[in-house]
Amino acid sequence: MANTMWRRGVEWLAAAAADPRACKWEWDHGEGIALLEAGRFWDVLTVPDRLGLLALDLLWRPGLPVPGPTLVDTAAGRVGFFLPPDPSGGWVGSGLRYAAKGSWVAVPPPYRSARFLEWLIPPDGNGVLHPPGPLEKALREAHGALAVLAPMCGR
Template sequence: MSDVMWERGVEWLSAAATDPRVCKREWDQGDGIALLQAGRYWDVLSVPDRLGLLTLDLLWQPALPVPGPTLVDTAAHRVGFFLPPDPGSRWIGAGLRHARRGSWVAVPPPYRPARFLEWLVPPDGTGALHAPGTLELALRQANGTLAVLTPLGAD
């Protein structure tokens, strides 16, 4: 990513903060993580890491647009997909967590990892997000693949 894209990504992501200047200071001088409120510019669908990583792999297809911002939490073993805010949506499934208005999400800056958080696809500042329909189809396909690969009763 170019410096201009990093800068745009920082501006776009920090706009979700209560005070974008404080957010940027936390990224640069604090522990490198800022808490941002979901539901205004984006929601986050968090899934178990095996499902999320396979889903992201399925989304990297030439026929599809570049996937939207995607974050991995290596401590919690979760992958978060940034989607358009939709207060009426209901994501249902084992292990799915939907962060929307009223939820807070810990994020590192787009230009580097912080502790256990890292961008797999950093925000580029354009506001591009995962398309919910495309993400749902990829999640279903990945879940079906994992069901076949995982022996019954194993994690």
């Protein structure tokens, strides 16, 4: 079962590459990271890691859909949420970065981490992405919680 999920995830991610074969080769034999263009199959919203990790935890609530692919960049201290493409790119806010058409995203294969990039939730190959509404709500709630906790934590 897991091998089938990884294979589907690999195919789904590699489909965003200009050359899917070269992408898969790079994952298996190169540095393990491929640059994929956002905007065709998915966009990526990145947020500071504390905010993103708390929001992801909030998205695991009963009754909500299973969260979509989520990537962490430990070097940059950011969490990336894969969303449906949005031509308006309407995500704005302090610390938010939105990668849409014309932007490139570094990703490891779904089956392992590469250097500083690691999947918190790897793509399953079914095309499931984060629904924007629940993600926005979780980010707002996480932001509020962090604002309350900041004075207690000395930040």
